[in-house]
Structure formats: structure tokens, C-alpha cells
Amino acid sequence: INDITITDTAGNRISNMSAGTPVNIQSSLGIEYSAIEKSQQQFVYWIQIKQSFETNGETKSFVEYIGKAEGTFDSPVEQFPTIEWTPPNEGLYFIETFVWDPNSIPLASKGPISLVLVN
Numbered sequence: 001i002n003d004i005t006i007t008d009t010a011g012n013r014i015s016n017m018s019a020g021t022p023v024n025i026q027s028s029l030g031i032e033y034s035a036i037e038k039s040q041q042q043f044v045y046w047i048q049i050k051q052s053f054e055t056n057g058e059t060k061s062f063v064e065y066i067g068k069a070e071g072t073f074d075s076p077v078e079q080f081p082t083i084e085w086t087p088p089n090e091g092l093y094f095i096e097t098f099v100w101d102p103n104s105i106p107l108a109s110k111g112p113i114s115l116v117l118v119n
Helices: none
Strands: 002-007 023-028 041-055 058-073 082-085 091-100 113-118
Touching (some): 002 113
Antiparallel strands (some): 002 023, 023 082, 041 058, 041 091, 091 113
């Protein structure tokens, strides 16, 4: 799992997000294949978004959204799964990424984490 890219619905990279406005979250995924092996590997790209907040001087978070996109690796060509999310509220969010097979077995270590501030 490489990077996390956030774009508007037209595909333009954005750095500022607004509550109530949909965005697309995307990562580039790759798999290594043996020259002899001619198989396919199904995958599920998961994102988990947690909102961070402070209460009684303590920072806490809760899962605000879980989304997924499914695909198949049939070559070493990178895949770019995309998941749409609409931030419901202003605040600080953590986006976590995962790639599993359809049986919920991880295909890679947990991916990058991105912090986003929604205005």
C-alpha cells in the first residue's frame, strides 16, 4: 500500500476539506508476481476513518466511517482503488488503510495513515 491521495469528485488533489462535501480517498496498490506464476489475487482495500476529539483534557477518537473497494491483481501493474467519503463534521480525522483478501486475511502490513483537518 503506497500513499493516500485525497481528491475532489472531479479528480483534483485537495488539501482543504469541508464538512458535507464528498471526497475520494485513493491509494496505489501493488503486488509482486513470479515470472512462472500466472495466478490472480483478489483483494479488498479498506479505509477506516477515525475522528479525534478532546474531552476533559484527554484526546480520544472514534470510528466515523469504514469503506471498501474490491479488485483483482492479475499482473504486477499498480491498482488505484478509490472510496468516496463525505466528512460529516468539522474536526481532525485519521485515515487508515488496509489490504486484505476476501477471507479477511491481510495481504500487506497496515498501510499509511493520513491526518486531515475538515473545516
